[in-house]
Amino acid sequence: MALETRCFGPDDGLFNRRQLRHLLTSPHATWLVEGHFEGAACLLIASNGRSRWGRLYSLSVDPQFRQRGIARRLLEAAFAWLREQGVDVCRAEVKIDNLGARRLYAAFGFEEGPELPHYYGLGQTGLKLTLRL
Numbered sequence: 001m002a003l004e005t006r007c008f009g010p011d012d013g014l015f016n017r018r019q020l021r022h023l024l025t026s027p028h029a030t031w032l033v034e035g036h037f038e039g040a041a042c043l044l045i046a047s048n049g050r051s052r053w054g055r056l057y058s059l060s061v062d063p064q065f066r067q068r069g070i071a072r073r074l075l076e077a078a079f080a081w082l083r084e085q086g087v088d089v090c091r092a093e094v095k096i097d098n099l100g101a102r103r104l105y106a107a108f109g110f111e112e113g114p115e116l117p118h119y120y121g122l123g124q125t126g127l128k129l130t131l132r133l
């Protein structure tokens with residue numbers, strides 16, 4: 001929760017304590033953590049009939065540990081784990097004005113679009129992201 005509030009504001013899709021507790025205990029969610037919570041990524045595996053996909057649900061790196069490649073390492077581990085699970089598509093969302101995160105995802109080959117109006121609250125546009133693993 002401390003990491004979450006250091007990394008996200010109310011207009012960024014901040015999880016509350018209840019949502020985090022649910023995600024930490026859900027059998028559909030897997031967490032990858034670096035160090036003593038310097039950074040964390042949460043992945044979900046979702047399914048629809050016979051198709052399954054991974055969803056990158058949260059990614060956060062403590063401000064004091066940024067720009068050292070922690071997010072990149074978490075994502076590399078995340079995608080390797082999804083491949084091991086036999087999942088070949090990963091989906092995510094990002095706020096349209098989060099240029100740092102968009103650059104990071106683009107470097108992994110995520111394709112952007114379509115836009116998601118009001119996804120993060122009134123006037124806060126999101127973007128859908130898709131990566132073929």
Ligand SMILES: CC(C)(COP(=O)(O)OP(=O)(O)OC[C@H]1O[C@@H](n2cnc3c(N)ncnc32)[C@H](O)[C@@H]1OP(=O)(O)O)[C@@H](O)C(=O)NCCC(=O)NCCS
Pocket residue numbers: 007008039059060061062065066067068069070071072073093094095098099100101103104105107
């Ligand atoms: C986005 C975030 C996870 C990046 O974490 P990080 O550990 O600093 O990222 P890395 O050091 O692994 O950076 C890898 C690449 O991402 C891009 N990047 C990361 N932060 C960036 C920034 N602020 N501005 C521009 N590019 C950035 C760069 O391409 C960088 O590669 P480079 O250093 O070779 O240029 C972190 O800033 C964060 O937690 N932000 C708040 C929460 C958030 O926005 N999460 C994503 C929600 S979808």
